[in-house]
Amino acid sequence: MRTPPGVSPSDYAKALTEFQNIVGKEWVFTSDEDLDLYRDAFSPLMNEPEEKIASGAIAPTTTEQVQEIVRIANRYKIPLYTISTGKNLGYGGSAPVYSGSVVLDLKRMNQIIEVNEANAYCVVEPGVSYFDLYHYIQEKKLKVWIDCPDPGWGSVVGNAMDRGGGYTQANYRNHFDSHCGMEVVLPNGEVMRTGMGAIPNAETWQQYKSGVGPWIDGIFSQSNYGIVTKMGFWLMPEPEAYLRGHISCMNFEDLGPMVETLNYLENARITAGFPDLGSPLLGYGPIGQVQLFFESGTHMALPPEHMKLLATVKDGRSPELEAYGKQNDIPYWQFWLSFHGPMEVIEAQWQAAVRHFAKIKGSRAKIVDKTHLPINPADAEKFHEPELGIPSLRAFSIGARSPFNPTPSKGHMWFSPIIPRTGEAIIKANKIFSAAARELDMPLFRTFTLPACFWERSFIFILATPVTTDPATNKKYREGFKKLIAIGGEQGWGEYRTAPLFQESVMNVYSFNNHVLHRFHETLKDAIDPNGILSAGRYNIWPKNLRGKRG
């Protein structure tokens, strides 16, 4: 039997018995076969001695059980690692940051406590997946939408706790921002409610976010200060109609003005749907089209002459390719905009967007989809479902080996730096990262890469760095990944989220005034969790007893 680091076998045995008394024998896991289920399927350390593994797992069903588990863990100094559904693939899966911790698996806490249609919010437990919430809403015929990430299998709470994102309107896409009120079990076992939830019997827990006094919800995300057992989220009222179209421009130099126009339209809420950037000329599809391209095979359809000209591209620019694009009517840039709302409103918003883009000489606009909602479920697959608030697993239909993808990987680590919302920054980031990736022999930023617009006001690159079956290649990519983080940091760019292996490198980039932010995080940790039992090391926040000692 595995034992958590720093815990004697006899203490661990006693703790396990006490855990079993709380949740029942069958929900405490210690066999290798069961614990293998908590390995990170995308681990860049897969099968290596340093791979992060669990020593045990416990699956409670109630907040009271979680409180008891935390009290026992304090007594025996057992390190716990909380997951909701543990599907954090590309960012660590369900494996603990501090190898040998006991995973506190909340997937059996799966109650949908409330979905309020009249004021469009919900309250859920951590084990509720996007599929669960979506089906509940469908079954009850409630007129609200969820906002979900690409794979619908994850937890509404877990995704928000790692500050994930989705694809509908701007104010719902940022899943942590769209939460309202949480219930948290603190490291001493006490249960606390935030915002208006701190008032006994408040009816406004999901209606006003901050309550009064310091607004502390944020400190529980990407951290290890508590275990969230309930969380409220604002939902989008089901829109009446949906419109999606694209704006195309023919010149390389149009990128900057296009981004500026997009920013104005988004900041003024003229467009609120997920803006999606593509370049037909550079062979770069928008995110929402990627799976459709793969499924239909159209991603392989570039003619040989076009393919040849791609080799002339430097930092996104190629006068020869630009000329070819003009001859063959292939736009350099294509920005997809989407709108949700009453038909007359979204048509007017689209027209306003087109009018603003018309200031860029030669821009052209085309409506691709215009439909009343809800759509017929049979038609959903014509769309990138998450943009219509429909959870799916279709993201996994694109990983097969094909002529376009000759060596499908064993998974990936997401490289996801935030950069400024300008055309200039897109070019600069490509220049810097592609030179670095070439030197480090990393398969990223090869021809030209466009960022995504998950968040308002900034751009984010979300690039999959492959995990392979070859340890030497994985080592090279791991080291390269850390160097890319540091290179971005020199430019003032930092990741929004990262896998455990890179959390220290990423936190190091946030170094203003001698890392005062990180020092503050650890000061809080010492005050809140003196025994260091909760998710040690998450986002490089280590408890005092492990600081400087962990491997």
Added chain:
Amino acid sequence: MMNRRHFVVGSSAAVAAGVFAHQTLSTQQHGTIQAALFDRRFAPTREFGRVAQTYGVDTHPIEGDITTLWTKHLRPLWSRDGGTIVGMTTPSMLLCLEELARDHWHRVVAWVDHVPASDGSVEHHVHVRDESAYRTRSLIDTYRGFSGAAHAMLASAQARRGALETASYRHQDLGESSGTPTLVTWTIAA
């Protein structure tokens, strides 16, 4: 939610009763395999579906995406009592199913990777429990190629005892399977 321990005990009892000897296969005896999945896009996977039917197993074609199958069949199945499923799909589809299976404390217990080689043949890398290794070998000798893997998986789906054994074989005469991507035949169980 099912009691996973009861389920595990149930499956071992079935193994002990010896219902998996190839000679005695029948629809009823394969009641323990709850579903067979195959990707309808490729010839070898379609063949897997056909072979599974001869074993009397419920077959489910998929086309890349498994959202509907997951929602309508697998999830209710695993939430209710759990259950063994077998299939032949792309590796990314298996990855997706493997993650979904984790939610119900199910896992991949045996698999065969089918890797196309540059000379047009396919290498089959078999990973099974040693209690079924002998039977697997004889089924592969009898049926060869992809069919061998299909029979091996269907006949040994409940084998859980012993260490994981790995063996490889290469098959030259591919016929309509040439040009298919890397595929994998697998068993997921509690």
